[in-house]
Amino acid sequence: MEIIIAPSLLASNHACFGEGAKRAERSGADWLHFDIMDGHFVPNISFGPQVVKAVRPLTKLFFDIHLMCSKPDILFEAFAKAGADGMIIHVELGDQIPSHIQKIKALGKKVGLAVNPLTAIAAIEPYLEQIDLLLVMTVNPGFGGQEFIRECLPKIQQAAAWRRDKALAYRISVDGGVNDETGADCARAGADTFVAGTSLFGAADMKPAVAQLRRSVSEAVPH
Numbered sequence: 001m002e003i004i005i006a007p008s009l010l011a012s013n014h015a016c017f018g019e020g021a022k023r024a025e026r027s028g029a030d031w032l033h034f035d036i037m038d039g040h041f042v043p044n045i046s047f048g049p050q051v052v053k054a055v056r057p058l059t060k061l062f063f064d065i066h067l068m069c070s071k072p073d074i075l076f077e078a079f080a081k082a083g084a085d086g087m088i089i090h091v092e093l094g095d096q097i098p099s100h101i102q103k104i105k106a107l108g109k110k111v112g113l114a115v116n117p118l119t120a121i122a123a124i125e126p127y128l129e130q131i132d133l134l135l136v137m138t139v140n141p142g143f144g145g146q147e148f149i150r151e152c153l154p155k156i157q158q159a160a161a162w163r164r165d166k167a168l169a170y171r172i173s174v175d176g177g178v179n180d181e182t183g184a185d186c187a188r189a190g191a192d193t194f195v196a197g198t199s200l201f202g203a204a205d206m207k208p209a210v211a212q213l214r215r216s217v218s219e220a221v222p223h
């Protein structure tokens with residue numbers, strides 16, 4: 001599967017999101033990742049549909065909206081209208097997942113399902129046939145700049161094994177503490193979609209940082 005590099009706007013300068021988005025596109029990124037935090041599902045608040053809408057006309061990048069929210073459904077329509085291409089919800093929301101998935105699909109958007117470090121990957125298995133992307137969180141969500149949790153790597157292997165055995169086509173994404181080295185470990189385990197905030201937006205020059213991450217993960221992908 002083609003490699004996707006998705007810089008996370010959370011790590012950009014919050015005084016100028018548009019500049020951050022354009023910088024990611026100029027630097028050769030494939031997607032732009034938006035971390036939406038509600039102060040309830042995670043102990044932090046970030047930004048909402050208004051920011052997505054304001055940034056939308058400035059770039060052609062695919063908008064990957066990661067909803068770290070207890071009630072994401074109240075904003076599905078707003079994010080869809082604002083320019084989301086895909087929306088990711090968390091499997092920790094339990095029995096709400098089937099209706100959330102249907103609502104996102106009804107809006108014509110790609111559906112992602114994320115799993116936190118402390119949640120077993122088995123929670124995602126019932127939904128594999130319905131999703132476009134499986135996001136393995138490699139930090140506890142809520143903040144950028146945290147250290148990669150290596151114990152999450154076997155979940156990526158499991159996600160890849162299911163995809164192969166069931167002949168499915170969902171993307172396998174990783175998010176949290178991803179850099180050249182940890183990204184390569186994820187690629188080796190089966191990841192193809194790499195969200196990175198600090199390691200890309202924190203680079204003095206983002207273009208070589210994106211190229212280096214792409215090279216490291218591409219070389220590590222099992223053939």
Ligand code: DX5
Pocket residue numbers: 008010011033035066139140141142143144145146175176177178195196197198199
């Ligand atoms: C964590 C977010 C991540 C975060 C990644 O709550 O979901 O997308 O922005 O940031 P880094 O790459 O800095 O760990």
Ligand code: ZN
Pocket residue numbers: 008033034035066175195
């Ligand atoms: Zn994220």
